Amino acid sequence: MPLIITPRQLEHRAELYHQLGIMLSAGLTAHQALEHLRRNPADRSLRQKTSDWLERLNEGFTVAEAARKVGNWMPSFDLALLEAGEQSGRLDACFKLLALYYRERAQLVKQAINDLLYPVFMLHVAVATFTLIKLVMAGNFKFIYFVLVVFVILAPLYAGIGFIIFALQGRHGENWRAVVERGLHRVPVLGTARQDLALARLAAALEALLNAGVPIIGAWELAATASGSPALRRTVQTWRTPLTEGGSTPSELVSNCGHFPTIFANLYHTGEVSGQLDQTLSRLHRLYQEEGVRRMRLVATWVPKLIYFAVLLLGGWLIITMYYNIEVKPLQDIMNGK
Numbered sequence: 373m374p375l376i377i378t379p380r381q382l383e384h385r386a387e388l389y390h391q392l393g394i395m396l397s398a399g400l401t402a403h404q405a406l407e408h409l410r411r412n413p414a415d416r417s418l419r420q421k422t423s424d425w426l427e428r429l430n431e432g433f434t435v436a437e438a439a440r441k442v443g444n445w446m447p448s449f450d451l452a453l454l455e456a457g458e459q460s461g462r463l464d465a466c467f468k469l470l471a472l473y474y475r476e477r478a479q480l481v482k483q484a485i486n487d488l489l490y491p492v493f494m495l496h497v498a499v500a501t502f503t504l505i506k507l508v509m510a511g512n513f514k515f516i517y518f519v520l521v522v523f524v525i526l527a528p529l530y531a532g533i534g535f536i537i538f539a540l541q542g543r544h545g546e547n548w549r550a551v552v553e554r555g556l557h558r559v560p561v562l563g564t565a566r567q568d569l570a571l572a573r574l575a576a577a578l579e580a581l582l583n584a585g586v587p588i589i590g591a592w593e594l595a596a597t598a599s600g601s602p603a604l605r606r607t608v609q610t611w612r613t614p615l616t617e618g619g620s621t622p623s624e625l626v627s628n629c630g631h632f633p634t635i636f637a638n639l640y641h642t643g644e645v646s647g648q649l650d651q652t653l654s655r656l657h658r659l660y661q662e663e664g665v666r667r668m669r670l671v672a673t674w675v676p677k678l679i680y681f682a683v684l685l686l687g688g689w690l691i692i693t694m695y696y697n698i699e700v701k702p703l704q705d706i707m708n709g710k
Contacts, residue, residue, distance in 0.1 A: 379482040386474035387414035388422075393467030402435050402463070421445050434458055449573070449600035456577040456594045460584035469576055476665055480672050487676035494683045499525050550602035562671050567601075568664030571636060572657050574599035579653035588622060589615050607631050636660075 391414060395405040406426040413419040421442060428438035436454040439446045450470055457466030503521045507513040557563040577598035581591035589612055596608035607629055614620040623641040626632045632640075636656060643652025 379478045379485070381417075382474050382478035382481065384415040384418060386471045386478060388418055389467045389474065390471035393464045393471060396464035396467065403429060435463060449598065452594070452598040452600070453573065453577060456581055456598045459586055459590075459594065460580040462580040462584065465580060466577075469573075473573075476668075480665075480668050483669070484672040484675065487673065488679065491676055491680035491683050494680065495686070496526070498683060498686055547602075550606075553602055561667050561674075565664050565667030565671060568660045568667065570599040570601035570604060571632070572660035572664055574601075574604060575653045575656040575660065579650050579657065582653070583650055592622060601631075604631055 388409065391409060392402075392405050395408065396402065400408070403426070406422060406429060410419065410422045410426055413422055424442045425438055428441040429435065431438075433441060434455075435458055436451050439454060440451055453466050453470060454463065457463035500518075500522055503518060503525070504513070507518055507521070553566070556566055574595045578591055578595035581594055582588070586594070592608050592611065593605075596605040599605070611620075611622070611625050614625060615622070621644065623637070623644045626640050627637040629637075639652050639656055640649075643649040646652075
């Protein structure tokens with residue numbers, strides 16, 4: 373995947389998955405659906421990837437395996453969910469879920485970018501103005517100096533943003549993603565939102581797998597992988613022995629695990645006891661999907677406001693600093709007889 377993902381790219385991926393889900397629901401095979409999209413892609417940039425995907429599929433690989441063979445194009449979360457969809461026989465539903473996931477991501481990123489434009493512009497204006505006044509007051513104004521000083525001041529900011537973008541890419545290994553997950557978990561609202569969305573993906577994948585008759589152990593392991601959370605996947609991997617040899621039930625393990633909120637554990641236990649686990653998982657998916665998206669939108673709304681407030685504080689500090697240098701320093705020099 374590219375280093376920087378734009379809202380347009382997310383929308384194209386959402387449209388690709390949406391069309392695949394619609395065609396599979398209409399009775400077309402994966403080969404036929406991909407052949408149609410190869411001729412009529414959601415975007416021209418996807419034509420080659422779709423063609424490569426179809427070629428690998430024609431070689432006898434499954435849909436998920438063929439997508440993995442294309443290269444570092446599809447995130448591990450997508451691959452895990454497609455694998456779960458194939459095993460459950462609900463590949464069309466998984467494509468629709470992925471389409472919804474990427475469409476919501478595109479909307480959140482677009483909202484964040486729109487809200488960030490003005491505060492980022494104000495930040496650059498404040499830094500440029502402060503640098504210009506400082507150089508003019510020092511009698512050392514040269515355009516090249518001005519550009520270099522502005523760059524030096526803003527470089528750490530650009531480097532920090534670049535590192536965050538790099539760190540959040542899904543192409544990294546699980547150890548890296550686990551470190552990022554632990555770090556983001558400590559961030560208010562954002563950490564909880566990511567956890568909610570991971571639980572929503574887990575519930576959706578688990579419902580599809582169990583309805584298809586996949587054994588409970590394998591279903592939980594695949595669903596945990598599809599959640600995109602390394603912490604959940606590693607936790608569920610330790611459940612095989614207690615489930616097969618210890619006589620424990622999944623609801624008991626969920627209740628004793630700190631990665632699952634109390635409401636998730638309680639509802640899952642109710643569904644397990646009542647024999648309506650599929651309906652319970654569907655409800656859990658909707659619940660955590662809505663809550664996760666709500667929190668993500670809250671983050672996308674308030675982060676630009678906090679940055680704007682920080683820019684205002686910076687501007688006030690620069691004004692005070694310039695006033696001190698222009699007014700107070702000369703007065704002190706006169707009082708000291710200089």
